[in-house]
Amino acid sequence: MSNLHPWLSHYPDGVPAEIDINQYTSVVAVLEEAFERYRQRIAFSNFGQSLSYGDIDTLSGKFAAYLTGELKLSKGDRIAIMLPNVLQYPIALFGALRAGLVVVNTNPMYTARELKHQLVDADAQAIVVLDNFASTLQQVVAETSVKHIITTGIGDLLGAKGALINFALKHVKKMVPPYQLPHAVRFKSALAAGTNYALPKPTVTHGDIAFLQYTGGTTGVAKGAMLTHANMIANMLQAGAWFGAKIKPGEETIITALPLYHIFALTCNCFIFLRFGGRSILITNPRDMAGFVKELGKIRFTAITGVNTLFNGLLNTPGFDQVDFSSLRMSFGGGMAVQRAVAEKWEKVTGCALIEGYGMTESSPVATINPLVDGAHFSGSIGLPIPSTAISIQDEDGRQLGIGEVGEICIQGPQVMKGYWNQPGETDKVLSSDGWLRTGDIGRMDDAGFVYIVDRKKDMILVSGFNVYPNEIEDTVMKHPGVAEVAAVGVPDEHSGEVVKLFVVRKDPNLTVEQLKEFCRENLTGYKRPKVIEFRDALPKSNVGKILRRELRDEKKQAVAG
Template sequence: MSNQRPWLSHYPDGVPEEIDINQYSSVVAVLDEAFERYRQRVAFTNFGKGLTYGEIDKLSAQFAGYLTGELKLSKGDRIAIMMPNVLQYPIALFGALRAGMIVVNTNPLYTARELKHQLIDSDAQAIVVLDNFAATLQQVVAETGVKHIITTGTGDLVGLKGAVINFVVKHVKKMIPPYQLPHAVRFEEALRRGASHPLPKPTVVHDDVAFLQYTGGTTGVAKGAMLTHGNMIANMLQAGAWFGSKIKPGEETIITALPLYHIFALTCNCFIFLRFGGRSVLITNPRDMPAFVKELKSIRFTAITGVNTLFNGLLNTPGFDEIDFSPLRMSFGGGMAVQRAVAERWEKLTGCALIEGYGMTESSPVATINPMVDGARFNGSIGLPIPSTSISIQDEDGKQLALGEVGEICIQGPQVMKGYWNQPGETAKVLSPDGWLRTGDIGRIDDSGFVYIVDRKKDMILVSGFNVYPNEIEDIVMKCPGVAEVAAIGIPDEHSGEVVKIFVVRKDPALTEEKLKEYCRENLTGYKRPKVIEFRDALPKSNVGKILRRELRDEKKAVAAH
């Protein structure tokens, strides 16, 4: 067994090989336990306003009462939530789950076209939307099956300060385009009405779907990954076991800057820390880095999650180096490759190692994490498979390759999705009959069981028959003084098929193309060196700050076509 799973002998002390998914009957059982155990503890804060576990229990019960008692929705119905990180989010989320409904997490930055696709595809009956994004909903709602709309303002639950926030958002910053949704109900009104109905108690089991998490929007039409109550419980327990004694129940404060509608923050920040009575500090607009840093100065936080671009952005924001990092014990990076230069700077400044993990929407999301041990350092790997998880490297035909060989990373475990919503054909492409999830990532496993991503299948650049992996190029270029951000793609070349092109955002305006090329000559072998360098003010990014190489490639194709 250990030959097939070499990682087990490198597990940190106290981490079990397997978890018992039957510890909880559903995600609702996890909520009930946390509400009871940590009643007086603050669960979520936003703009300085905190709500305790007891208050979240009461408010989410009212919301569940509204959904079932007033709207007459029932178990299995879909409800879309289209909000950034505000206090209304966990209340709507937990209320929907307690009513046995399926939550359709919806990116507030969606275009009308993307929103329409998701609402029609999921057949959502209801939606909770922040005022800022209601105009987008207005454009498409008549073409969807949505019957009930609940609207809310950023500051609605923040008390007196909230009225000021709402005024500024609407009249000063003019962030709310005018909209008309005549039958919409305000969130606070929904809570008031829901209070007169009993909390519904549907029977929910492991195989029931909890979330439709839409994914693949950057690779074509978005598909809804069906994440069940069992999937979510598994991932909470797996990651919880991995963190072990690092997490102190009732004592953690985690910075939640990644949006909760994204699977990384949803599982890691919301659910994993909720089970341990953590306080989640919701950052509504992390793109306003100066305001984000100002807020961090006022909080004694013990944990933070992010993607590489978020950590890099913080490191480059004035005032970040003045924060008291003494309570910080856990920094987690995922969602995209963490660059060594960023990880090393982060650890040097904060005194806390940046631990990289890996997963995808279809695995709820966590599949591997680096060991959480004292003296842990950034090592370039995505870690070891977590309890009850197997990773294999497979070839195109699904044959398992030996340790050290490069192929497609495949995941097996109780956190792997049930399939794509109403898409059996797409499900069959990624899920084998014996439960292996094909990730589309190319990697290898070393003799100790550590997994390394070499790159995305579709991002690979082929130069004169040599495979070039953008991650490697970007990692090297990031170390060049004066570089803030970089993305590498392949562009057609008549001699070698493809050559490497890089897009660079400068930190130092004095950085020239020649200096950068000289640096690459010193650090990269001939065929890997960028032949074309383009300086830009910004790079295209997804809603969680992942650099979109695909958009850069598509731009090039469009230019070539003309």
Template structure:
């Protein structure tokens, strides 16, 4: 694509290049090792007041890598699942696994047994690192998977004495947040680090084509698929985003608030990798849903950057004390994962003095595709301009590129586009053409300056607090209830989460109640996937071939 077909280049912020040099780093590990060398004495991650320097992270992750290869005998390319919220163990396990040449399978700690079983079976993970709070779920499915080793840890295990011991005691015995479990042969995380000292740190040859992450997503269907994100994909997107924000940050001086979970691709790339390149401190927020507690944590640090989804920013703005925080150093607020609402963006600017810049990405693009210029005076309603080395095309149903201003499917091509879906060539072929264009399924238009505007999302996907919910999965679960004849799931507007799940049910058993269905869904679906609204109907609208028409249900819900 020529520069005349890349109108966005003429409107790039000062200092942002048209292209990045993806060959600058052969792997994510090379970036990590450079950061640890350059910023060895700077703080890298903090949690509950405990700080790890880049030197600490280097040393501990090397031990974990040595444990994986020297003690357990794992090899390059083996998969390891990490099932933890934001805590200090996460970056140690993450970079340890990558340094061992393994592929990280990021796993949502809130998964139900059904969801976890599928992901572990599909990925073929040989090991899993899990926080005690969620180990009971692992214990339930372990026998159905290829997992050979389980490494367990308590939230307080890396926080030092007595704080760590007090936190672990409170979680288990006071708050009752650690269900009892038994996993024969499980190894404690601190014991793994101690055992790693006995072995040399591995140095596998890693290149651009090696898979760094299996990042699970529903894509356009309800069956979770692992997007194969290579070291090239991750390095490219890190460099693309770093080039975009580089004029707004100062190496070794940044403090970024990481409230989105690091197992989510947005925080993984934007917070962990991009800001690691700048030697930043990532302040890990373990439970951002506790908004008063979150604001108390923010009051302890003069932060320079924060990322989040619309619901997170809205929640902070509506929490007592937030408007009294010190925002004097805040230079970067980046919103993604779901549409940023104008009212939230305008209020954020008024309270903090910092523009909330919207970005757009996908799991399949590691994730950044478009980012707004950070010097925007106010919210624009656009998802921004394509990042360096990225082509964006608005295409019709026949794959033809449409003129400026016309509405079509947003397609993306660039070094950050995934290798494909793990063991799913059929699903890969549906979205990724031989010409390199990834079909996002999102409907958009581009203006004459190259700014992209999302007109509509994937037609059926529901976006709850930045997480994709796929109607097929919800419907499959509900349909398993013996009292259900037919079911359809849609997204409806929700002031707290952007959208919420609503299901329409035709009863098979006339005695079926809302409570029956809520209990059924509670056991099989993670919280954000569970229906918030349930409506019983005598029949569902269908096409002439019997396909349920969700569009008509959405229109009816909008009129209600």
């Protein structure tokens, strides 16, 4: 077995090769165990207001009762949740799951077109939406199957100061565009109405869908990955087993700056830490870096998750190096490649190694994590396959490649999705008959089972027949002290087919193109060196801060076409 799975002999002490997903019948069983076990412990905090596990149990129970009793929603119906990180999110999420509904996590930053596509595709019957984004819903709701709308304001569960926050957002900061949804119900009214009905107890099993988690919006039309209760339970148990004794039940405080509607934070911050009685500090607007750092200064935290741009942003925000990191034991990076320069600076400033993991929406999401052992440092690897997970490097024809060979990273395990919602053709493109998920990521595995990402298939640049991987270029350029952010893309060239173009956000305003080119000449071989460098004030990013190379490439194509 070790030849087929070389990673098993490199597992940290105490980490099992397999997990047993029959430990729980559904995600609801996980929730109810946590509610009971950690009843007095704080579960979620936001803007200084906190809710205990007991509070969340009561409030999500009322919401579940409202959904089934008042709205007459049935097991398997889809409910969209269009909220940032506010206290209403876990209440709506857990309430929907307890009612046996399928949660459709919805990015609040969606345009009307994107929102309509998701609501129509999911055939959503209900939606919970923040006031700030209700005007977007107003534009399209008549063209969808949504019958029930529940609206809420950021301050609605924040006590007396919540009214002031809502007033300021609407009238001072003008962040709530006017909207008209005449039949909408307020979130607090829904909770109140829920007291008139009994808590529903639908029979939910492993095979039932828990989430339609939309993905692929940056590569075409977004598709709903069907994540079952079994998928989510598996990933909770797999990651929980991996963390082992590192997580201290009832003692963890995790910073949740990535949005919970994104699979990374949903599984890692919400569910994995919830099982251990963790307290989650919800950061509603992490793009306000100064405010974020101020919030970090108020609390001693033990864990944080993020993407490379989030860590880099914090490191470059005044005051971050003054935060108390004495309790920080776990820093997890994922969602995009963590750059060595950022990871090394993070460890230097915080005293805590930045541990990289890997996964995707279609794998709930975690597939690999670096070992959490004493003395661990950033490795440049995305880690070892976690328990009950196999990783295979395959060629275009699905043949397994040898150690060190570069091919497509494929994942097999109980966390791999059921398929794409109503898209059997798209499902067949990524899921093989024997359960291998093709990730679209190019990588290799070493003889110890550590996996290394080389790049995304579609991001690879071909220069005179040589493969150039943007991650390598970006990693190198980030080592220049005058660079804050960088993206590398391929642009057409009549001599070599493609050349490398850099988009750079400067940390040093005096940095010149020639200085950067000289740095690249010293650090990169000829065909890898950027031929074009463009300075920008900012780079386009996804909702979790992932730099969107495709948008930069598309800009170039449009400019050529124009």
